[in-house]
Amino acid sequence: MLEIKNLHVKIAEEDKPILKGIDLVVPKGEVHAIMGPNGSGKSTLAYVLAGRDDYAVTEGDILWNGESILEMAPDERAAAGVFLAFQYPMEIPGVAGLTFLRTATNAVRRKRGQEELTTPEFMKLVKQKAGELSIDVEMLKRPVNVGFSGGEKKRSEILQMALLEPTLCVLDETDSGLDIDALKVVSEGVNALRSPERAMLVITHYQRLLNHIVPDKVHVLAQGRIQRSGGKELALELEKSGYAEFGEKAA
C-alpha cells in the first residue's frame, strides 16, 4: 500500500514550493488516477516517488508497504518495487536496449534476493514480453530508445515495467504523444500488469487514457494539493467542466 502523508516538496535549489501537503492512499490491487491542469505538480509527484534529487521533501512522508522510502536511492526504490514510466523516456546512445534491459532486470533481481537470469532465460522472457507489446526484438538490439517514435518509446517503457515486475507503478502522462492505436497497445500492456499485488498511479491530463485503463479512483491535483477525490465518473465530469473550479485556468 502506498501512503503519501502531508507531502510538501520544493525544487531543491529554489524556495518555490510545488507540492503543498498531499495526502493520498493507494491500496494494492487498485489503480488510482491523478488528473490536473498543467503545472499542478503531477510530474513532480511522479519524480519524487521515484527519488529524483532535483526535488527536496520539506515535510511529510511517503510510505510503501509501511516503510518510508524517502531516504532510499532511486535504484533501491526500484528494487523495493517502485517503477516510474517516464513522460519523456530517455534515449541512451551507445547502450544496446537488450544490454540495458538485462542489466536493469538482473540488478533488481539481485537486490530482491532472486537468482539472476542467464542469457537464454532472459532472451526467452524478453521475447515473450516484447511480443505481447508488439515490440520487435530486433529493435531492442539498437541503442535504448534512439530513433524510436513516440509510441515505440512508450511501449518500451511498458516493456521495462513488465520485466522489472514492480509492485508500485507510476505512469506519468503515458498517453502523451500517442495516437489512438498506440494508446490501445500501451493500455493493454498496462492492464495486463494489473494484479491484486500491484498498486498503480496513473497521471494524466486527459480523460481519454482512462477509457482504456479504468481507474478505481480519481484524484484532482491542483495548486499542489489533492482538491477532490471520487470514482471513475469524476474523470468524465472533469472532461466537461475543466479544471476551472480548482482555481486554474482552462488548459
Added chain:
Amino acid sequence: MTVAVMKTKAEQSFAEGFNEMRATLPGSAAVREAREGAARRFEELGLPHRRIEEWKYTDLRSAVKEALPARTGDKLAMTIADVIVAIGPLAQIDAHRIVFVNGAHRPDLSSRGSLAGLEVESLASALEDAQATESALSGFAGQESNAVLALNTAYMSDGAVVRVHAEAELEKPLLLVNIRAGAQPCFAAVRNVLEVGAKASARIVEAFVSLPGAASDGQINTATQISVGDDARLTHVKIAADDGSAVTHLANWIARLGKACEYRGFQLTQGINLARNQIQVVFDGEDAKLDLSGVFLGRGGDHVDTTLVVDHAVPGCESRELFKAVLDDHSRGIFQGKIIVQSVAQKTDGKQMSQALLLSPDAEFDSKPELEIFADDVVCGHGATCAELDKDLLFYCQSRGIPTDVARVLLIESFIGEAVALVEDEAINEALMGFARGWLSK
C-alpha cells in the same frame, strides 16, 4: 648571436646515455651514421617545450625530469604465461604474436611459424641489412624538427619490420606486443615498420603494456612507419595501457596512403601518466579513405595528448577523425587535429570530431582543431564537445534499478563505445572495451 640554451638534466642524460651505449646498438655503418645524426639533431633541438606551437599544451622539457637508462639485450626470465597476463583482454584474440620485452625482441615468447602472405623480421636484425635499413628509415623525411622521433632514431633498439605481400589477406591479426617488465625502471625505444602491399588486407595491433611487478616508472618512445599500398586495407590499432604510476609514452605514427586504399587507425591510451600520441598521415594516391579514431582515459594527474596532421595532398580522398576523452580527477586531455587540404586536393571530404567527458570539476580538456584548406571544391568540417555525465540519463538508469556506479560505467562505456566501434572488428573491439572496463573498475 646564438644563445646557448641550458640543457635540462634529462636532455643531458639522454645525450650521455647515447654516447655510452651507441656501440652496443644494432645496425650497419649506415645505421650508426643515421643514429649519430639523429643524436646531434636531438641535442640541437632538445626536448620540445611550450613555446613551440604544437607543444604548447605538453611541455616535455619540464615534464620529463630525467632520462631512465636504456637497456639492450636484457633477457628477463619470462614465460608465455606472463605474456598472457600482461596482454590481458588481447589474449582472447586468435592472433599471431610477436613479443618484445623492454625494447628487445623475444622469439621465445612469440608465436611460432608464420602466416601466409606475411613476413616479420626483428628490426635489430633488419638494420644489419642495407635495403631493409633504407626502408626502415625512409619514411621519416620531413620530420627533421621532430625531436621525439630523433631520439627514437638514435636509440631504437628493436621492433618489427612487417611486410604484407601484395594481394595477401592475413587470416589472423598480427599482434606486436611490447611489455615493460622488471623492477628496474628503463627507457625503451621501439620502431615498427609496417608495409602493406597493393590489394592486401591486414589487421595489426601494437600493444604497450606492463607486467605486474614492473617498476612504477618507465619511458617508452615508439615510432611506427606505415605504408598502405594501392587498394589495400589496413586496420591498425595501438593500445597503451599501463599500471605504473609514472609512465611516459611518446609515440609517432607516420603513414602514407596509396591510391584507393582504406586505412583504419585507432589508439587507446589509459593508465599512462604522460602520453603524447602524434599521428601524421599523408594521402599519396587518389580516392583513399582514412578513418582515425581513439579513446584516452585519464585520472589522477594523467596528461594525455593526441596531436594529428592529415595531409590531403591529392584529390578525392576522404578522412574521418573521432577522438573521445574521459577525464577524472585533475587529469588533462589534449586533442590537436590539423587537416591540410592542398590546392590540388579537390573533392576532399574531411570531418573531424573530438569529445570529452569530464568526470571531475578539476579535469581539463583542450581541443585545437585546425583546417588549412587551399582547394575550393571540398567538404570539410570539425567539431568539439566537452560535457559531464548526463544527470537525466543517470537518473533514468537508476530508476530502473541500476546502481549509480554501474550506471556511470554503462554511460561511460557507451560514450567511448562509439569510437571503438569504428575499428569494425568484433574481437579487437571486445578487447579494447575489455581494457577500458578494466580501467573503469579501478
